[in-house]
Amino acid sequence: MIAQREQSGEQIFVSQEMTCNVGLLNDVMVCTAEPTTIPIEPSIVGNCSGDLAYFNSRGGPRDARMCYGPDAPYILYGSQSSYSCIGIWVEDARMLLDDFHAERSVVPKLFTHATEVQKPPPVGGMEKNFFLFWDSSNKAYVHHDIYPHRVFAQLEFDGSVGPDLGVNSASKDDVCLKMYMPTLAPELESIHQATNSLSITLCKRADSGCTPTAVNTFIFTIFQHKSYHDWHGIYEPYVMVFQRDAPFEVHAISQRPLWIHGRGPLTRETQSLLYSDPNKDIPSGHTEMFYVTSISWKTHGQKYHGYLDDPLFLAFGIEDTRAGLIDVLAEDLFSDLGYCPGKM
Incomplete structure (x- = not known):
């Protein structure tokens, strides 16, 4: 770590x-x-x-x-x-x-x-x-x-x-981003890249017929929708999947943000260093600031590539105060994808 x-x-x-x-x-x-x-x-x-x-x-x-x-x-x-x-x-x-x-x-x-x-x-x-x-x-x-x-x-x-290769897929990517990207308020909200990337074959390692091909193997990462209202940041994470080879078109995006179990409302009990001053008001109606920082395969020795039934570690920070880690199956991250036009 x-x-x-x-x-x-x-x-x-x-x-x-x-x-x-x-x-x-x-x-x-x-x-x-x-x-x-x-x-x-x-x-x-x-x-x-x-x-x-x-x-x-x-x-x-x-x-x-x-x-x-x-x-x-x-x-x-x-x-x-x-x-x-x-x-x-x-x-x-x-x-x-x-x-x-x-x-x-x-x-x-x-x-x-x-x-x-x-x-x-x-x-x-x-x-x-x-x-x-x-x-x-x-x-x-x-x-x-x-x-x-x-x-x-x-x-x-x-x-x-x-040169920027994004222009080669922009005509299709921009359509997909418009379909699935979270809607941003005019101010104090933005989209941030969050984690590293991993490669995944969209079938299960346990299935005898599961073999990586150019058709079923992709790259994925997590990005975040950040809002900063009332001087407090809130991050909502989404998965983005794109082709493993040129032109690297976007394949799918989460339709709803991921939710990490244990994330609760922002209160004094959160013990956030950002609100260590007892005279500083805690904004009403806010959840704790969880922000995902990295993804990795949980199995020792597994590096970049995996399968849907492989376990993952998601590492995250909490309120700029402490760190957390959760293990999930990769398929759990891919269960609510919205596919780009013509990609299903």
Whole structure:
């Protein structure tokens, strides 16, 4: 598990990511040893200006995510950018974590050093939430935006990218997004990419006739509808499924958001650090802020690809205060999909 070290006092301008191996003790995730700092390379000199100039003085990685590709684990995180203010960096996790020490010298690796992931223009001041995905030939791509239009490109070894490939599927994707994307209020609501990607074959591993093909194997990710009313964020997660090979058209989207068991109303009993001041009013009628951060196959050794009857871990944060984990069967995430025209 990786998590951002709490920042306070003199440490507010130094961001660090921590790691430990975890086990479950009475349904609570517990580190099996003292957490250690992930030795991520120092941030480059800040390139922020105007209202974002503050970020020049806050170095180090932030909002790190760990995910598996077809062959290797990767860590993606935000930090100072060469091309904007804050960008996304990636590194092979085997170069950073002691658990993979034996593999460092014998396995060919992509992104052996911290590498900034670029984006086709236009580039914003704060770029975040990119995710990587791989086609059937294990070529790597990066998905930058999902809404109002998809932006994604092929990713090279040095972090550079090709042209925006989203334009190749936009005529069909935009129709599907309009059909199934949650309706946004004029203000204070947005769509965010949330998790990494995984590949799935839409049949059950236990079925003898279930064989991955170009027709039944897809890539999926989770995005979130964020609202920020009354100065409190609420996130609703949805699954998006798209083709594994070019042109990577969207195949299906959840018709309703996922609901994580245990999410309740926002009250004092939530013990949110955001409302630790007893004089700060808690907004009425709000649920707790649960935000999904990553998806992974639960079975040890399973990396990128799975089947409908395979169990998954969904990791999530709660109120910027604590972390959670839930295991579900993949088919549970795919039970309420709305299919794009002509895709059923």
